[in-house]
Amino acid sequence: MIDMKRHMPALARHEGVWDGDYRYYDTEGNKTDEHRSRLICRITGDDKMPYHQTNQYSWADGRTEVRDFPTTYSFGRIIFDNELIYGWCTEIPEDDFHRTLMLHWSRKGEGDIELYEMIQLSDCGNYRHRTWQWYKGGRLIQRTLIDEHRVSHNWKQIPGVSFAGEPLEP
Numbered sequence: 613m614i615d616m617k618r619h620m621p622a623l624a625r626h627e628g629v630w631d632g633d634y635r636y637y638d639t640e641g642n643k644t645d646e647h648r649s650r651l652i653c654r655i656t657g658d659d660k661m662p663y664h665q666t667n668q669y670s671w672a673d674g675r676t677e678v679r680d681f682p683t684t685y686s687f688g689r690i691i692f693d694n695e696l697i698y699g700w701c702t703e704i705p706e707d708d709f710h711r712t713l714m715l716h717w718s719r720k721g722e723g724d725i726e727l728y729e730m731i732q733l734s735d736c737g738n739y740r741h742r743t744w745q746w747y748k749g750g751r752l753i754q755r756t757l758i759d760e761h762r763v764s765h766n767w768k769q770i771p772g773v774s775f776a777g778e779p780l781e782p
Contacts, residue, residue, distance in 0.1 A: 614662045614685050616655045622703040622710045623663065623690065625737055627655045629767050632760030634669070639752055647671045651760070652767045663690045692717055699727075709735070724749050738762045 617624040629652055636645040650668040665681040681697075683690040689700040699717020703710070715729040731742045744756035 614659050616662045620703055624655055626653050628762050629764040630760040631763050632758055635757045637755050652770055654767050
């Protein structure tokens with residue numbers, strides 16, 4: 613059995629439910645989009661899918677979107693491979709504080725768009741900050757800044773899609 617808490621302890625610290633805000637910027641620093649989010653990050657105990665993340669997005673104009681990211685595990689990385697992306701996530705062993713995850717993925721069906729993401733988790737484990745850098749043909753085309761706070765460690769209590777940030781049991 614793959615013990616994700618042993619193999620990727622920094623990733624395991626992200627397990628739970630996170631509410632946050634995504635903000636997108638062009639290369640000149642102009643905001644081009646923003647939306648709210650709820651991410652459900654699961655350490656499943658299933659060797660075929662040891663980590664599973666569901667992202668729920670909500671825009672001020674009423675639009676919503678749900679994206680699902682099951683993974684596999686191989687040699688210190690979780691691997692994303694679904695209809696939207698192919699990529700990986702790994703811990704950064706040089707981070708003496710064990711706060712940092714790095715991700716790389718390519719967008720399927722969108723030509724040569726690829727992203728690098730860096731995630732930092734606060735020492736208390738209840739806040740995280742993420743930066744995406746988007747590249748097309750090797751050139752930076754935009755950045756995304758994401759600030760999140762954990763609303764629950766218990767992802768199993770999520771009954772369905774929700775963006776209201778209802779209080780959850782810790």
